[in-house]
Amino acid sequence: MASPAYALAVAVIWAVSPIYYRGFLSKFDLLSFNFLRTATASSVLAIPALYYWNSAGVGLALPSGVFTLAIGDSLFLLSLKEVGASVATPVAYTYVFMIQIVGISIGQSIPNGNLVAAAMVVGGVYLLSRGGGGKPRPKGVALAVSAGVLWTVGQELIQGATNSGGNFLVLAFASRASAALVLGGVFLLTKRGGSWPRGIGAREYSFILAIIVSDLALGSTLFVYSVSTVGVALTVILTSLSPLLTQVLARALGKESPSGRDFAGGVLIVAALVIAVVA
Numbered sequence: 029m030a031s032p033a034y035a036l037a038v039a040v041i042w043a044v045s046p047i048y049y050r051g052f053l054s055k056f057d058l059l060s061f062n063f064l065r066t067a068t069a070s071s072v073l074a075i076p077a078l079y080y081w082n083s084a085g086v087g088l089a090l091p092s093g094v095f096t097l098a099i100g101d102s103l104f105l106l107s108l109k110e111v112g113a114s115v116a117t118p119v120a121y122t123y124v125f126m127i128q129i130v131g132i133s134i135g136q137s138i139p140n141g142n143l144v145a146a147a148m149v150v151g152g153v154y155l156l157s158r159g160g161g162g163k164p165r166p167k168g169v170a171l172a173v174s175a176g177v178l179w180t181v182g183q184e185l186i187q188g189a190t191n192s193g194g195n196f197l198v199l200a201f202a203s204r205a206s207a208a209l210v211l212g213g214v215f216l217l218t219k220r221g222g223s224w225p226r227g228i229g230a231r232e233y234s235f236i237l238a239i240i241v242s243d244l245a246l247g248s249t250l251f252v253y254s255v256s257t258v259g260v261a262l263t264v265i266l267t268s269l270s271p272l273l274t275q276v277l278a279r280a281l282g283k284e285s286p287s288g289r290d291f292a293g294g295v296l297i298v299a300a301l302v303i304a305v306v307a
Contacts, residue, residue: 034254035266038247043273045243046104046113047283052236053109055225062102063215066093066208068237069244070201077201085194086202088185093203096182097244098210104175111168114278114286115156118271118294119172121301123179124264125149128304130184148300155293196252204244261305268301 052061107116125145157169182203189199228236254263272294278284286294 032254032258032262032266034250035258035263036269038251038254038263039267039270039273041242041247041250042267042270043117043277045239045247046108046117046274047278047281048239049105050108050113051283052239053105055228058102058105058109059211059215059218060224062098062105063208063211064236065101065240065244066097066204066211068240070204070208072241072245073197073201073204077195077198080195080197082193082195082198085189085192085199088189088192089194089199089202090206092182092185092189092199093206094182094210095178095185097204097207100175100178100182101207102211103171103178107168107171107175110171111165112278112284112286114275114284114290114294115165115168116172116175117274118297119153119156119169120175120179121268121271122149122153122173122297123176123183124268124301125304126176126180127183130180145300145304148296148303152293152296152300155289155296158289159287197249200245200248200252264305265302268298268305272298 049061056064104116104120107120110116128145153169153173157165159165186199186203190196251263251267254266272291275286275291275294279286
């Protein structure tokens with residue numbers, strides 16, 4: 029019997045990385061850090077991608093990387109800086125629901141469960157937007173929602189690439205490499221070379237790179253493997269626990285202090301994602 033452990037491992041990896049990303053952004057500026065992420069991931073994936081190389085789906089994977097990683101992740105990182113992982117992650121993960129909406133927009137029927145999920149998503153985002161003490165968080169929430177929209181576009185492109193017979197390692201490499209090229213080009217054109225942080229030791233860099241590789245290389249690989257073994261529905265359901273795990277772990281690690289309102293918003297969104305997937 030196939031084990032759901034791989035999907036749960038992905039959920040934990042994707043829950044932990046935003047928590048630490050916020051801390052890394054106190055040392056790096058947004059552009060240099062996102063370039064480091066995508067360049068590191070594409071470097072790690074380069075050899076296996078070349079070994080399994082075929083060009084099927086690469087034409088869709090390249091723009092997917094730009095939408096998802098270069099633009100979408102940049103907006104998500106901005107949201108992390110603004111409101112923290114406990115708020116940004118649940119809001120951005122509404123992209124799972126957005127993907128369901130895209131399916132409906134191209135002619136699929138609307139399950140009753142999706143109507144319920146839509147109301148729960150709206151309620152969850154509203155609770156998270158209000159803040160623990162009722163202080164509004166419009167900018168951070170808007171950035172996270174925008175990231176979700178870009179992730180939806182990118183996921184639709186990568187789904188098309190997969191359906192065309194592309195190898196998942198090749199597609200992962202292509203998407204990350206395209207994002208790295210775009211971010212690197214912007215980095216050079218804006219002459220931000222002097223903004224690269226100094227004073228970070230080898231041990232700290234090793235930890236930063238380990239979090240990046242686990243997020244953009246290991247997590248993605250395990251996600252695809254889980255889809256191939258337990259199916260896409262169960263994999264998406266289990267990995268959709270990630271936003272709630274982010275809130276719990278952020279509090280347990282002493283990195284953030286999400287309020288009861290924040291937890292309620294996170295629970296509503298995670299429940300809505302599960303309903304939308306199984307509906």
